[in-house]
Amino acid sequence: MKSTNQHTKVEKGQQFPLTIKRLGINGEGVGYFKRHVVFVKGALPGEEVVATVTKPGDRFSDATIKKIRKASPDRISAPCPIYDQCGGCQLQHMQYEATLKEKADLVRQAFERYTSFSERELPIQKTLGMENPWYYRNKSQLQVNKSKGQLKAGLYAENSHTLIDLSACMVQHKLSNHVTQVMKEILQDLNISIYNERKHRGAIRTIVTRVSFTSEDVQLVLVTAEPSLPKRKQLIEQVKKRLPEVTSFMHNVNEQKTSIIFGNKTELVSGEETIEETLGDVSFSLSARAFFQLNPEQTVVLYNEAKKAAKLTGTEKVVDAYCGVGTIGLWLADQAGDIRGMDVIEESILNARENAAKHGVTSYQYEVGKAEDWFPKWSKQGWKPDVVVLDPPRTGCDQKLLHTLKQTKPHRIVYVSCNPSTLAKDVEQLKQSGYKVQNIQPVDMFPWTAQVESVTELVYHKS
Structure with a gap:
């Protein structure tokens, strides 16, 4: 297979028809152009598409869909309005039951x-x-930036440094969305400095929320690029007043130039050090940096x-x-x-x-x-x-x-x-x-x- 692939050269911008055979590990469709492996973002198994090469390679190439000639019966319209920009979900354009079948196949492919x-x-x-596969995540970690006076909290779009605002994410618990949105307003109202990654200046880097599905208490963590939390007293007052569901307010310091969210120093700002979550009959105390299933x-x-x-x-x-x-x-x-x-x-x-x-x-x-x-x-x-x-x-x-x-x-x-x-x-x-x-x-x-x-x-x- 490998030696055959080397004879098939593809170029950036080249277009050709493909039949999609399966899903790849990143949710892309996988097809073969003269035995050369092509990963097509957004394509589904069984579809016939015209693909445009975006990143050619010797062993495999990446492509996008130019045209769908034959759509999969499992194709649906993604309900999330920013699905195409965000990149956090890869399969909202596919029937849920069909995604379950493909996930078992991903495990099978790996073993083969x-x-x-x-x-x-x-x-x-x-x-x-899941019976209801929406609003299921108990934790969000959203980068913060400020551009033209507008404060955003979200994730970077795929292969870019454009921050996509995630104020109403359809897979995050609704309380996470609410707390993040209000926290953005508080930071804006208090005119607290926001971290600029390029200049490595400013305070607030990340807003982290964790929701207890049992009690609906929220743990809020502000990650700063500076040792101190700016306007600490006003922040405490505003969080208590506008976000009563926040029972654990923490501050984490990360002064490094890194994409890692947390630094090593975490301190209590107000409330409790932990929140409680219950699974079945077992309850767990969760601190800010502790791993817990999402x-x-x-x-x-x-x-x-x-x-x-x-x-x-x-x-x-x-x-x-x-x-x-x-x-x-x-x-x-x-x-x-x-x-x-x-x-x-x-x-x-x-x-x-x-x-x-x-x-x-x-x-x-x-x-x-x-x-x-x-x-x-x-x-x-x-x-x-x-x-x-x-x-x-x-x-x-x-x-x-x-x-x-x-x-x-x-x-x-x-x-x-x-x-x-x-x-x-x-x-x-x-x-x-x-x-x-x-x-x-x-x-x-x-x-x-x-x-x-x-x-x-x-x-x-x-x-």
Whole structure:
């Protein structure tokens, strides 16, 4: 395939007809021009389009739709008025049920590309979706800028530095939209300086909101490029007066020239340090920088699938790697014998310990640090888990952790993944050490985007 591709040269601006075969990992349609792979933004499987090349390459090229000759029956009009500009969602032009089918296919494609499993060794289930896939996100992190006296809070348009205002996002909780909009008005009314990225001057960089779906309390974080919060007293007065739903008002300092949202210093401005969120019967205290799943309703679905895959009987030693505030571990705790977890963010571990104690979990240990460091320590001390739950970042598991897993060989691994490609690569390594895939359950945590989460159940079989 690769050698054939090299013979097919395409040029920028070139146009040709394409039949779209499938979706790519970023939600684009994938077609083949003389066996050359072409990614077409906005195209859907089964469509016949005329494509215009925007970025030619040796192995693959990017293109846009010049004309749709034959539309997919799954094509719909996107309900969001700024859908084409924002780039936050990639699939609002597709029937929701059809997106669920394609997300399971994205998982299948990753395993076919990166593993040696045969098709019968891949028990990939139908994607579990939402009944109402709107206003589901509990957290927003919106960049702020000011141009011609107009203050915007939003996301940068794809491949540009144009900020698209997101005051009425259809996937954010409505309270997030409200608090952000009022916060913009407060900043404007108080004439507080706004960060200019190009000049690296000004104060307010980002408005972060987190909503508790249970209580509808809101945590507000203002991220500044300066050590102090300007007009602090007036800000507190205005937030209390105009945003009574804000029960936790925090200030984070990020003085670096970086696209990373948070700096290392976070302080309380007014209210409480944390807000409470409840999943099922388990409640969690969340500090400003603590990781927590962004879709509470589907998190319950995801964690129930993890619990099902863990197959606990009440005595097992469980490691919750990349544990955050302890969500998955505490979800399993009522059926486990001993829970241990780790995370690199200290506030998350403090929250995890607090959450465990609050729920009467007596046998737990949460530590600050990386899974790949703590796991070998515990192994050397003779503490070996029966079940390991992995919920790594998009980059997948650290090689050191995978090596430890291959050495210690816990009977069961439950891999919660947000990236099918890194999941497949990691699972292939575990397969070489004797693990078999029992089940793969995709879950739609982020409707209308190309992202798909999944729970993979792996069991060790001695050769």
